Amino acid sequence: MPTSPSEPAGRVGRAHPTDQSGPAALSTPAAAVGPGPADGPAPTADLAVVGAGPAGLAAAVTAAGLGLRVTLLDAGDRPGGQFYRHPAPGLGAARPEALHHGWPEFATREAALRAHVSAGRITYLPLHHVWTVAPGRAAVTHRGSAAPTAEWILHAVAGHAPEERAAAVTARAVLIATGAYERQLPFPGWTLPGVVGAGGAQAMLKGGLVLPGERVVVAGSGPLLLAVAGSLVVAGATVPAVVEAAAYTAYAGQVPALLRNPGKFVEAAGYGGALARHHVRLLTRHAVTEAHGTDRVEAVTVARLDRDWRPLPGTARRIPCDALAVGHGLVPQLELATGLGCETRPSVDGTVALVLDAEQRTSVPGIWSAGETGGIGGAQLAMIEGELAAHSVAGAPPGARLTRRRARLRAFADAMATAHRPGEGWTGWLRDDAVVCRCEEVPAGRIREATDDLGARDARTVKLLTRAGMGWCQGRMCGPAVAALAGEEAAPDRRPLSCPVPLRHLAELPPATH
Structure with missing residues (x-):
């Protein structure tokens, strides 16, 4: 989990109610790793990694070190994810490491990423928000019958609005390291x-x-x-x-x-x-x-x-x-994986995580995952799982040390999840006039009416009756609360798009992709 610094990082600003900017007193951060080639057709990568947080970054540099050609896509403009979030370059931060726990390990991996990008072993694509992963060309057996997918197509929205554009990457294997969001x-x-x-x-x-x-x-x-x-x-x-x-x-x-x-x-x-x-x-x-x-x-x-x-x-x-x-706590971000049909399981903290084997494989051949998607565990565990997944994709034994560390940290993560799982009685502080769905302004009373008077027994039915979860965040903020009020256990979130996509991007897809 993100941890606090042990010494002051320097003076910081305080957010005004209408101003989210503030003065900086820390100096220049490490230069961001530049994007890899994004224009024109690119060769099929051996591995596409979605997410440049602790898990994805560790997986990408480990896989490149094992000889794989890697494409690393991330919605952010710099590697590190939410955990190793950087101050904006214009703020002139002198010691961004003072705001982070475990910065030296991240800095080492960021330097390795930069070296692999320079050597052409990694194509790093920041500001690429992957919205779906689709099967591409299938392998063919010697008898001409279809075999498991041999190629995947990752569709992304690249850049910032209004200049955002459609982008697509092909890869023989995919590692999903999309992290989590707050509950x-x-x-x-x-x-x-x-x-x-x-x-x-x-x-x-x-x-x-x-x-x-x-x-x-x-x-x-x-x-x-x-x-x-x-x-x-x-x-x-x-x-x-x-x-x-x-x-x-x-x-x-x-x-x-x-x-x-x-x-x-x-x-x-x-x-x-x-x-x-x-x-x-x-x-x-x-x-x-x-x-x-x-x-x-x-x-x-x-x-x-x-x-x-x-x-x-x-x-x-x-x-x-x-x-x-x-x-x-946190909720694993699973839309890409569940869209592919990856199997999920209930976690001890009341959320839903992916079912993964000892080598970080999902239930869908050719798709791996690492980090919070397999259960909330923090940055250190995420990096270890990223390394293990990379070894698996490359067919290289990882060594017993990594496996033992993963087991030890996963046991601790499960202990934390058990201790902090929300109790069922928390809805007792929700008055009927309290807003549950912020986007659609749906109060708790309307959701209770849907369950008590209209017979709704799950979050989907509540959504159809009240519009709770139909807003901009698509239920990420209110989903756990709506499910609790409906008396439903946590369920996997299945959706065809993991982020908003301009209609023109969909219209430009080849017919077979629609």
């Missing part, structure tokens, strides 16, 4: 300006060198909260409280996994020390049940929870603040 459990007032995702607050700090406010409450559940709070206080914000819905006593049943990862204890101690030095209160088994304000959040109500996350009467208190950073 949000709505509450009254969560649409107020100044309420941001916990990961979003960290992204503002890492990418824009700005704080979401001067007095920031950090709330939700999961290890990301401590990292975010630590980053904010080191950067100059006041954090009156970290509000954690789970209880750390939940780790008591996970002792073997904890003992196998002593480094995590050191990391946790670092967080605790930073928060103690800045007099940050840690409220476990508590949740923000309402945000208050007119033009911007001005205070939050915090209540104690029972074991099922139901707010206990008589325990509510108000905490003044001008910003709230809130999140309940």
